[in-house]
Amino acid sequence: MDVCCDLEVDVNGEGVFMVNKELFCSYSGRFRKLFGKSGSTGKNLKVIFHDFPGGAETFELIARFCYNNGSIEISPTNLTALYSAASFMEMNKSVFESENLVKQIEKSLEEISYWTWSELLLALKKNQAFIVSVNSSVVLQKCLDTLVGRLILAAEASPCPSISSPESFGFRISCDSRSTESLKTSCFRVSWWFEDLSSLSQSVIEMALRSMISWKFDHGTISRFLFHYQKSKFVHAQSGEKSKIMGMVIDVLHSLDHWSIPYKSLLGILRVSINLNIHKSTRSKLEAMIGSRLDEATLDNLLIPSSAGVSCLYDVNLVLRCLKFFLSRGLSQVSNDRLMKLARLVDLYLAEIAPDPSLKASKFTALATALPDSSRESYDEMYHAMDMYLEVHTDLSEEETFQICSALNYEKLSPEACLHLTKNQKFPSRSAVQALLSHQGKLTGLEHASKYPSSCSSSPCYYPNYGTIGLKGESSDRNMLSAGEFDVMTDNEKLRTHLQGMQCRVTELEKVCHKMQTQMAKMMKSKSTGNINARSLPKLCS
CATH class of the missing domain: 1.20.58 (Methane Monooxygenase Hydroxylase; Chain G, domain 1)
Known part of the structure; x- marks a missing residue:
């Protein structure tokens, strides 16, 4: 039986479809609103969509559903796209319940717990473009929650490599208890999913990590993944992409328990991010994490060159900001051992930067007076640094010299x-x-x-x-x-x-x-x- 195609539909400029207006109106509330009340007839009817979810490819799926009497195969690869498009077309108010596409998709979601790890990944990869769609967020979140749930079960399972890998749930890796490599798999048991998750878009990865955090997933493992992700993506990324990646990595790290993050890795992130165009608030988060544990740093860690256009050899302002973050929680929250360890580090840093002829007296004084007197048992190292500074900076005013010397406890x-x-x-x-x-x-x-x-x-x-x-x-x-x-x-x-x-x-x-x-x-x-x-x-x- 031939069906009259009396409606032209332009989908995002990607393709034009000739469809039966009456047939589409029976399934789509959006079309009923467009043509039902006006009673429009004729052969020159046309609808133009500029923001149809999924574009022409997804509209074709909707057309198949309508021309197949309200039936279509729903799979992990098209579920999110179909749900987003069906919500856009208001296909949730069909006369027959069995022909309600939104209801059919929601029913398929109830079986998501039976999907394999590969199917979950495929669903996220195929449909991650719909993350900007409000209508698809429910489906995406459901997929992510299921994926994170698998990771949590894997982490809590037996230390056997296969049980701690996706194949323990019927995924992909078999267990060989006789393998002599069992001692080498401890890291793999933690990181087997790193590459899989890294293949997703940055937005989906961030959603997954936020979900992990809300589910109390191990923060140390999350931080390890973030460092892995940053290194793997930087290999082929352009400067702009690197800035976005680094921004996401720092934002998520800042939401973790700072003590669960390897301090050396934080310092590595800092050096990499120096020449990237990162938002000021994001950079401040990184400096806060580093500054709160500044006593763990070494002298080499602090000797960071100044950015282009700055005359000083080293970024003294960065160290001052980190010191401020270290002291921001109050001295009562810092043990005396940590405070004295940091004072020794600051004194070494002062001696290292003292010969810099471009270092202003105000910066040197600010560093010398940043920590309380109780943090030092001896001021010999500071005196040594001051001696070197005054040796180089012979043009200081008397007031500047007094300000520098005021930091000494004789x-x-x-x-x-x-x-x-x-x-x-x-x-x-x-x-x-x-x-x-x-x-x-x-x-x-x-x-x-x-x-x-x-x-x-x-x-x-x-x-x-x-x-x-x-x-x-x-x-x-x-x-x-x-x-x-x-x-x-x-x-x-x-x-x-x-x-x-x-x-x-x-x-x-x-x-x-x-x-x-x-x-x-x-x-x-x-x-x-x-x-x-x-x-x-x-x-x-x-």
């Missing part, structure tokens, strides 16, 4: 460092005075220790690069005890002589201060009368 400098500072002409005189006062206190302590050896610990007192001072043997070893006391007294005589010289220097500095104050008063008076212009004066005596 009480936590070793006697050797104090002595070196008092002679160090690169440091301001005020710092020399403070070091001198601190050194006098240490000297008093040493004299007290030499006079009252019984109050000292039997363990030697060690100062870096200075030597060992104190009792080196048991109390029964009189000769060694006397030698120890003699060495201390000899050293004290040398220190006392040096102190006398320093006291003369302090006296001279006081005279200079008095002269400068007098000159300042005269200049301020001259300024008020308008005779001369005021000049910036050192703040030595302020």
Whole structure:
């Protein structure tokens, strides 16, 4: 029986179909709305679709359904496309329940638990283009939930390679308990699905990972997959694609437990992402993850070159931001061991970047003062870094120099460092005075220790690069005890002589201060009368 084709349908510009208007209206609520009320007749009827789900290929499936009395084979490969198109055509209100395409698809979904792993993957690959369609999201999510459910069952199953692989559910890999490779499959038992999932589109992968997270899937395994996915996709990806991939990887990683992510891998992601155009908020997420565990880094990890156009050798701002993230949760949440470990790392970093002639004093000071005083038992390493910085940056203002030196705790400098500072002409005189006062206190302590050896610990007192001072043997070893006391007294005589010289220097500095104050008063008076212009004066005596 011939059917009149009186309706022309243009589908997204991909193809034109001549169909029977009355037949399509009997199945499609959308067509009934278009022609039912108007009663349009004639041979010049035409419908143009610009956003038909799945394009001409999917419309052909809809046409087959209509011309086959409301029947069509529904499979994993066409289920999502059919559901999206049927929803678009409003094919859920047919007069006969058996001819309702939406209902038929929903019934097929009830059997999804019997699909094989390969069928699930095929369904996702064939229909992942419909992820932007709201109508298809239910089907896609159902497929993804089923796929994730299989992964969870596999992870919880027996450690036998076959049971932890998809073939344990009738998929693809058989178990050979006699295999000598059983010890080599531990990684495979975790990662057997990595390649399969990587073959899907980025949007579908992200949906799958979000589903895994909601199902409490192991976060460490998820992070391993993300690093695998990033490396495999970067091989042939262009710059723009790499930015999108990296953005997705970082966003998902940020939603995981940060402690489940290998820190070395996070640092690797950071270096790779430096030259990519990643959104600022996404980059901030990565820096937050790295910064929260900054004490795990090494000096090499922090020596990241500055981006193009920046004069500094290393990206100091990045390290400052990471330090801020480390301290953002409050010092009460950080153990003292972690804090001291990070302080040692920062001091090493300061010494490494100090010779950079382009490094601003404000950046150096910000790094030196970022951590609290309690994080350091000794300030010798910081003093060493400051010494190198002042050696290179000879054009600093007095105020900048004071700001740098203010980061030092002179009480936590070793006697050797104090002595070196008092002679160090690169440091301001005020710092020399403070070091001198601190050194006098240490000297008093040493004299007290030499006079009252019984109050000292039997363990030697060690100062870096200075030597060992104190009792080196048991109390029964009189000769060694006397030698120890003699060495201390000899050293004290040398220190006392040096102190006398320093006291003369302090006296001279006081005279200079008095002269400068007098000159300042005269200049301020001259300024008020308008005779001369005021000049910036050192703040030595302020």
